[in-house]
Amino acid sequence: MILQIGLVILLIIGFVIISRIINNSIVLFGKKKAVADVRVSYVIKMLQLGLIAIGVLLTCLILGVGYGQLEVFFSSVFAVVGIALFAQWSILSNITASLIIFFGFPYHVGDWVKVVDKDEEILGQIIDISSFHVIIQRLSGDVVTYPNSLILQKPVIRFADEKAARHMSQYMEKLTDQQDTQS
Incomplete structure (x- = not known):
């Protein structure tokens, strides 16, 4: 149990460090491309959401939540999100395109x-x-x-x-x- 707590603490510290590195890199990239601050904060939020999802998944694995339980949870979440986005697939494509435009639009x-x-x-x-x-x-x-x-x-x-x-x-x-x- 102490090992698991230590690993979770290391995971949180790693999350904070990686988060700051990514945030600073995106801010510098946004300034280099002269992108509006609103766009920079949007991209940071989107990437933070992905990092949080990975962090929750790793925390569950460290704490011993079984793969079967995680599989049921994530398949349920993806089913709900998939059904919600199926009707509005263009929303997902526009969000993805927004990230591509931020990093690669000339x-x-x-x-x-x-x-x-x-x-x-x-x-x-x-x-x-x-x-x-x-x-x-x-x-x-x-x-x-x-x-x-x-x-x-x-x-x-x-x-x-x-x-x-x-x-x-x-x-x-x-x-x-x-x-x-x-x-």
């Missing part, structure tokens, strides 16, 4: 971009990247909320500045007008 708040979409021209400035959407303000002032999971699937063109974005918009208008007159 565009930042303030960048002028065009999302290449055959149905709708989305050209403007990224004004926010939230947990579920990239929010783009068009040249006309309209605001578009584009789902994170979709923006990872579409080509995105980044412009050097607003002038280049406006030039592209004018070019596309001329091209559309020419096509309309030919029809």
Whole structure:
């Protein structure tokens, strides 16, 4: 019993150390990429949730909870979560895409971009990247909320500045007008 208590204490100390290292690394990474503090705290919370789940699992194993009991518990939890997310699978994909965007998205708040979409021209400035959407303000002032999971699937063109974005918009208008007159 003393050995188990000692192992649990070591696990808690290890959890605190690993948690601080991960938090500091994410904060530094967020500052390096000039990411909003809200996004950094969101990513920290998501990773903390994963660490807590691993910590609870390891604590249960140290305290002698049987694999069969853990299997029943986790299969029940996953069944409930799976059924809840099945109806809204896009929520899970947007949350996952949000983490991918945080670590690997080459565009930042303030960048002028065009999302290449055959149905709708989305050209403007990224004004926010939230947990579920990239929010783009068009040249006309309209605001578009584009789902994170979709923006990872579409080509995105980044412009050097607003002038280049406006030039592209004018070019596309001329091209559309020419096509309309030919029809």
